[in-house]
Amino acid sequence: MDDSIFLFLALVGLALAVSGPAGLIVALVQRGRIAELERRLAVWERASSAREAGPRPLAPDAPRADAPPPQPVPAPPEPRAQSAETAPKTAPKIGPQPPPQAPPQAARPAAARPSLEERFGTRWTVWVGGLALAFGAALLVRYSAERGFFGPGVRVAGAVLLALGLLAAGELLRRRLRGEASTPPTWPDVPAVVTAAGTVALFGALYAAHALYGFLGPLAAFSGLAATGLAAMAAALLHGPALAGIGLVGAMATPLLVGGGSASLWPLALYLPVVAGSAYGFAWLKGWRALAVAGGLGAAAWAVLMALHAAGGGAAQADLVLQGALAALVLAVLPGRAVAQTEARLDRFAAGALAGVVLVAGAVLGLTADEGAHAGWIAAALAAVALPSAAGFLAAPAALGLPVAVVALAGALALWPEFGPAFEPDAVAPANDPLGLWLGTDAPGALPWFALAASAAIVAAGALRLLGGSRLPYATALAYAAGAALGPLAALALAYLRLSGGAVAPGFAAAAGALAALFCGLAALFRRQGEGTPSPALTLGLGAFASATVAALCLGLVFALSGGSLTPALAGAALATGLIARRLDIPALRWCVAGLAALVAGRLAWDPLLTGPGLSATPILNGLLIAYGLPALCLGLAAWVIRRGAPDVPEQVAQAVSLVLAGLLVFLQIRHALHGGDLAAPGTSLVEQGLTTLSALGFSLVLGRVSGAAASPVIRFGGLAFAALALVQGALGLGLAANPLLTDEPVAGGILVNDIVLAYGAPALAALALARASRGRRPVWFVRAAGLLGLGLAFLGTCLTVRHGFQGERIGLDRETGQPEWYAYSAAWLVLGLLALAYGIRRGSTLARLASAALVGLATLKAFLFDLAGLEGPLRALSFLGLGACLIGIGLVYQRLVFAQKPAEEAP
Incomplete structure (x- = not known):
């Protein structure tokens, strides 16, 4: 009891100790506020007195001596102060009147920042x-x-x-x-x-x-x-x-x-939507967006936690549907319902909210794919697609919900579980399935129907909005068109990959034809509607569905042909989209071309080998032309079709992917021809490395020819990239990896025509041609690098040719080198130096003359350091005689041709 008394006394003392400083602080605060009010009142009184005084009349000018006497003017009556009620009303004046001038107001003092006190x-x-x-x-x-x-x-x-x-x-x-x-x-x-x-x-x-x-x-x-x-x-x-x-x-x-x-999560699945719905309701009534976002984040966290529970699959899926519907309604639909069509610009917040719903749905579906609640899983996946589609249909500012729905559809098809006989107890894979749908999952019958239902929801939402929204902004209409066109195509392609695994599927080919017919009908409908009431939205829908028609036909061809690949279909769809964009003058479709090209690039990055296992061994005329050549041609033509003046992003994306595919086509054709059709064969060869280097130099030479001031940056940088590839290939491939001097691999051919001449001589000539063609077009460093590459390959090829002439087909370093071979090296270097000097003098190339000096200097050092001690008999004398004659001749050439003194000009 004594402790409680002490506690009471301590609290009373603490209150007394705190009340004094608190009272002083409150008094100081009130004193400051009173001073601030007094200062503002004084400023207001001074401004009021200045307005009442008015402007003073100006003093009249002094009269001149020759001016007539002034006439008496009756003085105007003195104004009397009148109230607003007794002031006479003046008649309105006719004609344009000057704008009324606002009475001068006293400048309000700027609001001071609150002090620390x-x-x-x-x-x-x-x-x-x-x-x-x-x-x-x-x-x-x-x-x-x-x-x-x-x-x-x-x-x-x-x-x-x-x-x-x-x-x-x-x-x-x-x-x-x-x-x-x-x-x-x-x-x-x-x-x-x-x-x-x-x-x-x-x-x-x-x-x-x-x-x-x-x-x-x-x-x-x-x-x-x-x-x-x-x-x-x-x-x-x-x-x-x-x-x-x-x-x-x-x-x-x-x-x-x-x-x-209890272990059941169903009460929680019903309780959490009530809490989140209450938060959404209060946030909507008071305009508290932060409260709505907090409720959505809490609901998302609980959905993932429930999905992580061992037996929470069904409850988590039900909670996902309810929470997703509430979030889409409050965060996307209700804010955009009252917006007029002309003002229906894309709402980024609504798009982010719908994307968050789809992201959480993907996490829940992925975590509950093996829980056994098959009907619930399918319903939740269908809701994840339908909710953003419905939000985009009901509110135009939420039009990005359709592309978000396409992403949800693709994710659901990618996460589709193997349900097994628990969902369909009597389902047994038939021996002869005409549609070929029993290859990727144990319950394939549900997957095509799911893809059909989800695609229909997306297409219906986009098409109906475009038909009834002729006054929609361009970006909003583009979101509807993109979602309606891409959704069914993505669903068909992913279902084909999931169920058929890339094999021939006549059923999917028929489905692609039906989809193309549907798109064609929609395009015809939009064209008829546009002829009656033209609008940019209808034109955009016409272009989107026409392009989707071509894309569906390309997919059908891929599904029906052997070695089906999406790359030719996507490239063909890009070309068709470019033609439609140019014919109907729809700039937005040019970005669709860029998107399709980006998909081709992604497919290529995922698996660079696009042909599959059944590639024919026939050189040139094989599946590589279809897998790489056809897409490269289609994308190149698409880039040319959509060009509009200065190169822009869509054109450059298509050009870049086309160049990559073209390069891979040539390189893989070389490997295919030299390895009997086996692209995965281990190792490489001297001829393969030489031809690859030659091809890269050829690409750089061609791109350098077509590049100019108005050329695309992709063309210019593509030429540089292929030249850099040739430099690396020549240094590492021909210099180290496939050099027969290091590998001791046999060299086929005779003395003049052999693998060395093909692998080193042809790339050397191509590099020198590239250096000559690049003068004035490319930077100086590029010209010099190409020339040095050509001279280096020529020097290495010359040395290997000499060794091949003396050693035979195997020219490894471990083989003995005779005196005639050493003498032949000196002679070959001198001949090569003389040729470089002649070219440098004729073409005015300083680099060639410097290379000639280097070769001659190398031959000179060899003669004095090696030939003097290594050679014997007449070879030693012939070596020095030939070297001396060449040096004297070179000196004479420099005196007479290179540095000759010009005669002095006669004075006029």
């Missing part, structure tokens, strides 16, 4: 005070428990009474203070803070009654905590969004704090 007195004290109230309630209960003053029941009752007292105090303060003058919006609301403290205290009391003392069972505690959270959100309509956030957090955390008392 104001922030402390009006904000920090309120927030810290509310936090102190909540902690004080908890500490008081803890202290009573530690001292044993009261029993558990009294403690819980006291905590509940304290919470109710804080809630009552908050309501009393709201009624008393809300009638006063409005406070600045930056100041915290005292009644709301007190009510929030009471809400937290009530949460703590109920949780303690359940978890610590067992006074409340799971159901009662769950109901009490949930009711407290919902009541807090309802009270937030009076106290502001902060209290709603506290209530939302408490209601969302209630299942974690209490639990449901």
Whole structure:
């Protein structure tokens, strides 16, 4: 008992100690506010007196001597002060009148930033005070428990009474203070803070009654905590969004704090949508977007947690459908329902909300794919596609919901589980299935119907919106057209890959033909509608469905032919889309061409080998032409078709993918021809490396010829890229990997015509031709690099040719080198140097002359350092005689041709 008295006295002393400084701070704050009011009143009085004084009349000019005497003018009557009621009304004047001039107003002083004192007195004290109230309630209960003053029941009752007292105090303060003058919006609301403290205290009391003392069972505690959270959100309509956030957090955390008392998650699947729906409703009524976003994030987190539960598949899927419908309705549909067509610009927030719904749906579907709830899984997947489609159809600003629905459809088909006989007990794969749909999953009958239903929803939403939205903005109409065209195509392609695995599927070919007929009918409908009431939206729909018709036909050809691949179909669709874009003048379809080219690039990056295992061994005329050549041609033509003046992004994307495919076609044809049709054969050969280098140089030479000031950057940088590839291939492939001097592989052919001449001589000539053609077109460093590559390959090829002439087909370094061979190297270097000198003098190439000097210098060093000691007899003398004659001849050439003095010009 003595402790309680001491506690009471300590609290009284603390109150007395705090009341003095608090009163002083309040007085100082009020004094500052009074001074500020006095200053503003003085400024207003000075401005009012300045307006009443008005402008002074100007003094008349002094009269001139020759001017006539002034005539008397009757003085105007002095104005009298009249009120607004007694002032005479003037008749309106006829004709244009000058705009009325607003009376001068006193400049309002700029709002000063709150001082540290104001922030402390009006904000920090309120927030810290509310936090102190909540902690004080908890500490008081803890202290009573530690001292044993009261029993558990009294403690819980006291905590509940304290919470109710804080809630009552908050309501009393709201009624008393809300009638006063409005406070600045930056100041915290005292009644709301007190009510929030009471809400937290009530949460703590109920949780303690359940978890610590067992006074409340799971159901009662769950109901009490949930009711407290919902009541807090309802009270937030009076106290502001902060209290709603506290209530939302408490209601969302209630299942974690209490639990449901059973292993079933179905009550939770029904409870969470009620909480989220309440948050959405309050957010919609008061315009609190942050509360709606918080409710959506909490619902998403709970959906994933339920999906992670061992037996929570069905409950998680049901919760996903309900929560997705609420989020799509509140965050996407309702904000855009009242927007006119002409103002229906794309809403990024609505698109982000729908994308979040689809992302959560993908996580839930992926986690519950093997739970066994097959009908629920299919229903949830269908809802994940239908919800963004319906949102885009109901609200035009949410038109991006259709592309989002396409992504959801693709994800559902990719995640489609192997249901097995549990879903269809009597389903047995027939021996002769005419549609060929029994290859990828144990329940294939559901997958095509799902793809059909989801695609129909997307097409219907997009087509109906385009037909009835002739005044839609261009970007909004483009979203509808893109979703309606791409959805069925993506569904058909993914279903084919999932069920047939790339094999021939006549059933899918027939489905592609039916889809093409549907798109053709829609295009005809849009054309008839556009002839009656022309609009950009109808023209865009016509172009989109016409392009989709061609794409569906291309898919059908791929499904029906051997070695089916999506790459030719996508490239053909890109070309058809480019032709339609040019014919109908629809600029947006040019971006569709770029998108299809990007899909081809993605397919190529995923698996560069596009031909499959059944590639014919016939050189040139094989499946590589279909897999690489046809797409390269289609994309190149598409880039040319959609060109509009200066090169832009769609044209450059198509050009880049076309160049990559063309390069791969040539390189793979070389490998195919040299390895008997086996592209995966291990190792490489000298001829393959030489022809690959020659092909890269040829690409660079051709691209350099067609590039110019107006050429696309892809053409210019493509030429540089192929030249860099040739440089790397020549240095690593011909210099190291396939060099017969290092590998000791046999060299086929005779002395003049052999593998070395083909592998080194042809690329050397191509590199020199590239250097000559690039002068004035390419940078100086590029010209020099190409020339050095040509000279290096020529030098290496010359040395290998000499060794091949003396050693035979095997010319490895481990074989003995005779004196005639050493002499032949010197002679060959001198001949090569003389040829380089002749070319440099004739073409004015300094690089060639420097290369000639290097070769001659190398031959000279060899003669003095090696031939003098290594050669014997007449070879030593012939080596020095030939070297001396060449050096003298070279010197004479330089004196007479290169650095000859020009005769002095005669003076006029």
